[in-house]
Amino acid sequence: MLDLARQLREWIEEGREFAVATVVAVGGSAPRPPGAALAVCADGTAIGSVSGGCVEGAVYDLCLQALQEGETLVERFGYSDEDAFAVGLTCGGTIDVMVTPYDASETHETAALSAAARGEPVALARVARGPAVLLGRSVLVRPDGSHEGGLGGAPDLDRTAISQARALLDSGRTGTVELSEDGSHCPGGITLLVESAVPPPRMIVFGAIDFAAALVRAGKLLGHHVTVCDARPVFATRARFPEADEIVVDWPHRYLRATRTDGRTVLCVLTHDAKFDVPLLTEALRLPVAYVGAMGSRRTHQDRNRRLREAGVGERELARLRSPIGLDLGARTPEETAVSIAAEIVAARRGGTGLPLTGSGTPIHRTEPLPQAV
Numbered sequence: 318m319l320d321l322a323r324q325l326r327e328w329i330e331e332g333r334e335f336a337v338a339t340v341v342a343v344g345g346s347a348p349r350p351p352g353a354a355l356a357v358c359a360d361g362t363a364i365g366s367v368s369g370g371c372v373e374g375a376v377y378d379l380c381l382q383a384l385q386e387g388e389t390l391v392e393r394f395g396y397s398d399e400d401a402f403a404v405g406l407t408c409g410g411t412i413d414v415m416v417t418p419y420d421a422s423e424t425h426e427t428a429a430l431s432a433a434a435r436g437e438p439v440a441l442a443r444v445a446r447g448p449a450v451l452l453g454r455s456v457l458v459r460p461d462g463s464h465e466g467g468l469g470g471a472p473d474l475d476r477t478a479i480s481q482a483r484a485l486l487d488s489g490r491t492g493t494v495e496l497s498e499d500g501s502h503c504p505g506g507i508t509l510l511v512e513s514a515v516p517p518p519r520m521i522v523f524g525a526i527d528f529a530a531a532l533v534r535a536g537k538l539l540g541h542h543v544t545v546c547d548a549r550p551v552f553a554t555r556a557r558f559p560e561a562d563e564i565v566v567d568w569p570h571r572y573l574r575a576t577r578t579d580g581r582t583v584l585c586v587l588t589h590d591a592k593f594d595v596p597l598l599t600e601a602l603r604l605p606v607a608y609v610g611a612m613g614s615r616r617t618h619q620d621r622n623r624r625l626r627e628a629g630v631g632e633r634e635l636a637r638l639r640s641p642i643g644l645d646l647g648a649r650t651p652e653e654t655a656v657s658i659a660a661e662i663v664a665a666r667r668g669g670t671g672l673p674l675t676g677s678g679t680p681i682h683r684t685e686p687l688p689q690a691v
Contacts, residue, residue: 425466473500524587
């Protein structure tokens with residue numbers, strides 16, 4: 318639901334009634350992950366998607382039904398071997414969808430949508446499976462642990478739900494958590510869907526070259542907040558990088574040392590100049606970021622590694638460096654190279670192999686392990 322926050326806030330301000338269908342569980346090769354949502358207004362307007370098209374019509378009808386009945390509904394959709402044209406997922410997987418009518422009295426849900434629409438980090442934990450009295454109940458959780466709303470039930474249930482939601486929010490992830498009805502961490506009778514809304518992950522591109530312009534466009538396509546940094550003001554200009562969110566004129570290592578990064582940040586070093594690369598990568602490889610890649614030939618890579626070792630970078634840190642940057646697509650142009658780099662970033666994030674799906678036998682859609690709260 319939070320990924321539709323801006324549109325839903327508009328509906329709330331206009332006084333519209335609506336229901337939201339949210340994917341709360343997936344099995345096999347499902348097209349969209351938990352948290353994917355479709356919202357339907359009382360006038361029939363629909364936004365979002367839960368399946369990429371396979372079961373949208375049936376879910377649309379469920380939303381209208383939930384609006385009429387004023388109750389939360391849960392439905393499972395899967396592929397039908399008996400009738401491939403029946404309502405189901407032709408990709409072969411299953412999805413569980415929970416449909417909840419919007420209730421204006423649940424002010425914490427409105428607050429969650431408002432925070433997400435403003436780009437503020439927030440999580441919404443909702444009971445997706447459990448006793449009927451708890452189904453659909455939710456609690457808003459902020460990064461500092463403050464919260465609004467509640468699930469009801471056992472006294473410890475809210476405390477545990479808030480702890481788990483905060484853990485997923487800290488990592489910027491959406492997923493499900495299994496709990497017991499008494500609020501213990503042991504898997505039991507309750508499944509929580511925790512939706513996390515966080516600012517876009519950062520991509521910092523070092524080196525204001527033609528390849529960087531193409532990579533900026535690819536980064537924006539992937540949903541990153543993209544910064545271009547170069548020490549040369551004649552190259553780091555808005556005219557050359559109109560789609561970048563930020564353009565910084567500074568020495569790359571100095572900027573990296575001062576700017577904010579986190580576990581989702583992607584660093585792409587395209588300068589392939591030792592006077593920039595070595596101090597920059599010495600900083601980058603010691604940061605807990607998601608990806609560090611550097612452009613250059615294999616000869617450049619070997620020389621760069623030698624210089625980095627001389628600068629005190631250890632083998633474990635060097636092993637994090639993806640160089641030459643990108644997957645082997647046979648890329649030639651800046652645009653093709655940008656696709657190569659973007660593909661490697663996605664593979665690193667999702668645990669992909671980078672191999673063709675044809676004949677590979679590997680799962681198309683992977684389920685990522687969720688962090689545990691402490």
